[in-house]
Amino acid sequence: EIIVVDDGSKDNTSKIVREVIRKSGKKNIMLIRQGNKGKASAMNNALKIAKGSFFVSLDADSTVSRDALRNLLPYFEKDIAAVLPVIDIKESKTWIQKIQACEYPMNFFYKKLMGNLDCIHVTPGPFSVYRKDIIKNLGGFDENNLVEDLEMALKLQKSNHRIKQVLTNDIETESPSTLKSFYKQRNRWYKGSLINLASPRYRSMVLNPEYGDLGLFQLPMVFMTAFLSIIIFIVFVI
Numbered sequence: 001e002i003i004v005v006d007d008g009s010k011d012n013t014s015k016i017v018r019e020v021i022r023k024s025g026k027k028n029i030m031l032i033r034q035g036n037k038g039k040a041s042a043m044n045n046a047l048k049i050a051k052g053s054f055f056v057s058l059d060a061d062s063t064v065s066r067d068a069l070r071n072l073l074p075y076f077e078k079d080i081a082a083v084l085p086v087i088d089i090k091e092s093k094t095w096i097q098k099i100q101a102c103e104y105p106m107n108f109f110y111k112k113l114m115g116n117l118d119c120i121h122v123t124p125g126p127f128s129v130y131r132k133d134i135i136k137n138l139g140g141f142d143e144n145n146l147v148e149d150l151e152m153a154l155k156l157q158k159s160n161h162r163i164k165q166v167l168t169n170d171i172e173t174e175s176p177s178t179l180k181s182f183y184k185q186r187n188r189w190y191k192g193s194l195i196n197l198a199s200p201r202y203r204s205m206v207l208n209p210e211y212g213d214l215g216l217f218q219l220p221m222v223f224m225t226a227f228l229s230i231i232i233f234i235v236f237v238i
Helices: 012-026 041-050 068-075 095-114 132-136 146-159 181-197 209-236
Strands: 002-007 027-034 055-056 060-066 082-089 129-131 161-175
Touching: 002 012, 002 146, 002 181, 012 027, 027 041, 041 132, 055 132, 068 082, 068 129, 068 161, 082 095, 082 146, 095 161, 095 181, 129 132, 132 146, 146 161, 146 181, 146 209, 181 209
Parallel strands: 002 027, 082 161
Antiparallel strands: 055 129, 060 161, 082 129
16 A cells, blocks of 8 residues: 655645546555654654555655565565665766765665674665554654654664665665755754764663674764764864
């Protein structure tokens, strides 16, 4: 089933979706309209009515191949709660996009290696696949979080659920095309990382041997990377 959540858009999103539903005559396409409450709220509203065993997220700026779901589902072993695809950049027109087009494959290869150590700390928005009952039992997505995809990964890891990164390239996403938009994106990522790892809910995971390599290595590195990135920006830009 396909659930489209229109999060208070001011364009023709809802009109187009209704037209697709009318022309297709399919009952497995649904439209939810809500005021602008953010992605986490949209995901939770879809989660409430989703009927399947698996729940898949998809950002509005991303596209998937026809075989994407078929390629990802076989990776769900008994102890796997989420499976993540490789995400590619749609178009690389500007210099900042060309840098990201090189960055993304390296980042996902690194995530694949970290996945072998159960060290994945983010379940990205474009086409991460979850076991629905698990994320519902964990309370769904945090609607007051800057980075709900990172918070969900921490939530899964803290509950001892496994996350698997595969190297299937079925997803493409739009990337920031200007330095300003790139800064806004990464600023949100880094601030969100610091806020989550310093929060009462998750700070006990950092340097905690109970969480293995994730607690002793990955989370401290994420915290320091985010902290130093913000400091460098302050020193050299502001």
